[in-house]
Amino acid sequence: MMLRMPVLSRVLVIRPGATKFDDEQRIKGSLDMPMSDQGRAQVDLLAAELADIRVKTIFAAPCESARETAERLAKGRDVRVKVIDAFKNIDHGLWHGKLLEEMRRNQPRVYRTGQESPDDLCPPGGESIRDARARVVKAIRKVVKKSREEMVAVVAPEPMASIIRSALSGEPLVNLWQAETDSATWDLVESESR
Template structure:
């Protein structure tokens, strides 16, 4: 049977900043609420995304992503659905470390994170490559169910960058730059099989 591609329009939404983002720390799968700056970011995004017709916002299970989705859905007839596969990467022993500390103390690891993040696997954590496989499967499922709609996904970094790079069929940019990239969104058009 010949499989036909599904053309999807996906809003990849990064939650508002958390205290760790504000401090340039690696958050990974640590669950924390948004900071005051994060709430301001989401209020701005809500205004920017007001014209998009959305039926469902698919969201990572972390507190900052759920709070972002709730703020984006406020005043709209939009359902919020938590997708466990969109949980952030388990950064193992890197949780809570300053990104600058990684640059100074582990220059080879830092360089790999800049040049080829898919090759990274934090000690005691999940590899970027495994995370990519995990989220892409769920993105395909969500996109197929929402065939003619704009798909909205709220996921923390670096999962959001992994989703976006997979949809664009491009390598992921620097892990360290994306790690604290918050309160923004991108519309990606992609063919999914």
């Protein structure tokens, strides 16, 4: 019988720089938007902050802000960028473009569900958080497995970044509404798998 040793995976979960909708506190979901000037400035600071972290590939969601963030982080480094369609942000259906404050004020019950049990949320005409989690879990496992014991970098917009972080850490997703805007931040998630 062969004993399998645990493998430590280290995943850098990176949120793109802000878009105009992030600046305005609007729900962008799967809308494909470029970064705002503020978002580009955020990514420039992030690139300097992460300059000493070694990765071979930055895996990015297919949206423009995530791709541009990944390309800016890879610039001048021996790092390639690979777009992963499964990291596409959640389709928020009829919620696209709504102000977060408008959701809180006009749909208090839905807003509360997003705070207390986001996995139970499904926007009208959109994708449920539970379905998005299932979609991303397969993709993140594949990326981590291919990268073996190397650091993995994933650029995904919110709330997909929080779903990825939750799937990797095993911690529950909390407060969807706090995880709706991007501002070029990152988390390092370390976990063991057999």
